[in-house]
Amino acid sequence: MSGAHCDVAVLGGGPAGAGLALALCARTPLSVTLVERAAHDTARVGETLPPHARRPLVKLGAWESFVRDGHLPSRGTASCWGSATVGYHDTLMSPLGPAWHLDRARFDAGLRAQVAERGGGVRTGTSLSGCEALGAWGYRLHLSHPVEGPSTLEARFVVDATGWKAAFATAQGARRRVVDRCFALYGDFHLRAGAAFSTQALVEACPEGWWYSALLPGGHVVVALVGDGESLRGVRPRDPAPWLSLLARTTATRERLEACEFTGEPPRAVPAPVGVLTPVHAAHWLAVGDAACTYDPLSSQGITKALDAALPATEALDQHLRGRPNALAAYEAQVRRGFVEHLRTRDHYYREERRWPDAPFWRNRRESLASAALAA
Numbered sequence: 001m002s003g004a005h006c007d008v009a010v011l012g013g014g015p016a017g018a019g020l021a022l023a024l025c026a027r028t029p030l031s032v033t034l035v036e037r038a039a040h041d042t043a044r045v046g047e048t049l050p051p052h053a054r055r056p057l058v059k060l061g062a063w064e065s066f067v068r069d070g071h072l073p074s075r076g077t078a079s080c081w082g083s084a085t086v087g088y089h090d091t092l093m094s095p096l097g098p099a100w101h102l103d104r105a106r107f108d109a110g111l112r113a114q115v116a117e118r119g120g121g122v123r124t125g126t127s128l129s130g131c132e133a134l135g136a137w138g139y140r141l142h143l144s145h146p147v148e149g150p151s152t153l154e155a156r157f158v159v160d161a162t163g164w165k166a167a168f169a170t171a172q173g174a175r176r177r178v179v180d181r182c183f184a185l186y187g188d189f190h191l192r193a194g195a196a197f198s199t200q201a202l203v204e205a206c207p208e209g210w211w212y213s214a215l216l217p218g219g220h221v222v223v224a225l226v227g228d229g230e231s232l233r234g235v236r237p238r239d240p241a242p243w244l245s246l247l248a249r250t251t252a253t254r255e256r257l258e259a260c261e262f263t264g265e266p267p268r269a270v271p272a273p274v275g276v277l278t279p280v281h282a283a284h285w286l287a288v289g290d291a292a293c294t295y296d297p298l299s300s301q302g303i304t305k306a307l308d309a310a311l312p313a314t315e316a317l318d319q320h321l322r323g324r325p326n327a328l329a330a331y332e333a334q335v336r337r338g339f340v341e342h343l344r345t346r347d348h349y350y351r352e353e354r355r356w357p358d359a360p361f362w363r364n365r366r367e368s369l370a371s372a373a374l375a376a
Helices: 015-025 051-059 063-068 104-117 169-173 240-247 252-259 303-309 310-323 329-353 360-367 370-375
Strands: 001-013 032-035 071-076 075-081 088-089 099-101 121-123 129-134 139-145 151-162 176-193 199-206 210-218 220-227 260-262 269-279 286-287
Touching: 001 015, 015 032, 015 075, 015 104, 015 303, 032 104, 032 151, 032 240, 051 303, 051 310, 063 104, 071 210, 075 360, 099 210, 104 121, 104 286, 129 169, 151 169, 151 310, 169 286, 169 329, 176 210, 176 240, 199 252, 220 240, 220 252, 240 252, 252 260, 269 329, 286 310, 303 310, 310 329
Parallel strands: 001 032, 001 151, 032 121, 075 199, 151 286
Antiparallel strands: 071 099, 075 088, 129 139, 139 151, 176 220, 176 260, 176 269, 199 210, 210 220
16 A cells, blocks of 8 residues: 655545646645546536636636637527526627536546646546544545555645535535535437537526526537426436426427437436535635535536635635634635525526426425525
């Protein structure tokens, strides 16, 4: 068994973890090791990146590399929300340029590659199998790799960027306060040769929740139905028939998919809880990105939130390791303010849709929106 040391171990190589590792490498003298469970070529659900995501990418020094990676420019978003009429939010005149439909595997791998280029350690295909608290010295992490075998990594500080499960933080006793439990069922389509498809992402509300569809690089189209356990009862990932039956009842989504063919692969279920971790930090660890708090996927802010948090989290961590009291507490307060503001905005948008007040999904949203969460 081999061992290694670093100042900061970042667990999770998605936008939150890789963005923080990039900022640490660029702005501090701290040694960093990024540990990512997945391999470089692991498929991920594509997502739309809004124009203002350019700002954190520029600050992280990742913008030029992002452009070279060839993600698909998008004219913005369209939605059927509150009425059957399609509304458009076009980015044509945005001073920051277009939105982008991401090849997520390429995007995440590109960020990790830049961490390595800036001197950070990167371990992909590596899982955390356990850890030991070393008191003031941080943690000894026990890692495993299918080829390289077991190893250990001693770190003064651990950053949990493992997504909504917050695997490391919850193992240290943190718990997630969940406001809403939704999940998404994703299916894949292929654009027919020579067919045209809008580069705008589309959101269409329906009695069961809402549909999302977007064109991805390579002629792939991702389609997702977001609902909850009551509204999607009987819809299962292993059986595409009920999912396709609900898709056939849509209007705008069904029309745009006439240029596509369903791949036949069963839909994939992805949890989409809205919640915040308590606490977000301790003396020797910190949660970032979805590990710290998760927003409603309707906001399409997950990646941007993760990138935006990289610099303030880096500053707080650096100041904490330099002995400044309350640096991590200030970061946690910022996370919680952002989460509360998101709940207010989410409340507003869900109340705009009034066509199916007695449908389980919309009744559940109405009864458990931000007012109760903010009071708590």
